[in-house]
Amino acid sequence: MAINESQLTDWISQLDSSDGEIRQSARHQLVQAGSDAVPALINALDHSSETMRWEAAKALGEIRDPAAVEPLIEILADDDSVRFVAASALIGMSNDSVPALLRALINEPARFRDGGCFVLHHLASDDEKLREPLTPVVEALMSLDSSLLVPVESEKALSKLK
Template sequence: MKTHEISLAIKQLASDDGVVREKARNALVAAESRDVTEALIAELVDYRHQVRWEAAKALSQIGDPIAALPLVHAMDDDDHDVAWVAAEGVAEMGEVGLQAVLSGLSHSSRSGSFYKVAHHALKEIRKHGKHRDVVAKVMATLEGVEPRLSAPIAAYEALQELRGNGSPANGPAH
């Protein structure tokens, strides 16, 4: 897909016609190039919720690991539908998605709705079976009384464990 074709398809994501938006999204997904991924990432902050939703959906379908952190940021979107689509996209990215969610959770300045969406992403990641114990610990903090205080610490420790650095509470991993 050429640059002008990408630009046109991106513009079509703002169409009032759902069929036009879906065709544009499908064309962008089919192209699967780094230029497409970067253009879609830029649209995650568009002022129109439907453009953000289409961008999150397309990025989720493409599955390029460079979109993991931008999708985690989109999980904090004011529009719940955008946040939910972003969470599902990150969950499909496996290990990269898990690390991105944990990284996002390790920053304590998130909205309350972010924690609910992050819980959904982790639940979807857990279904894939890998790192179930690590995911379960973090999910427990998200289900607890004060996730804004406990989740960032649990997420940080989980990241350390995944990276093989051990966690401060458990010592080095062997």
């Protein structure tokens, strides 16, 4: 569905409305717009409003466009409610999100520790093919030596998934 810039801008701004029905309606319209809305939603992830970031992450999770994976990983370091929505979106896009999340954990294990642990634990629990490579990463994320172990275990997991 092609949308015009003006309508897209209106829907994005409505994601920060104090009225929940307006936010939900705008999110629904953006999800219906699909990939056309993804760049604007990715930009909304940087907004100062937690509500805006939450709604944008929720919409991106429903659209499931691979272009949103890395921006969603970036907000795993956000406040708890936004982190949870971003993590849920990444779980829904597991085929695209796992390699990118493992690379993020190699580079910045402390920054993505909590959100990464949530995503990978969930995926390892639900997907038999991911259990073996991801379980050591989850264990490393929960260890006292996580900053040392996570990059090593993430590299091993990436190799096993290739």
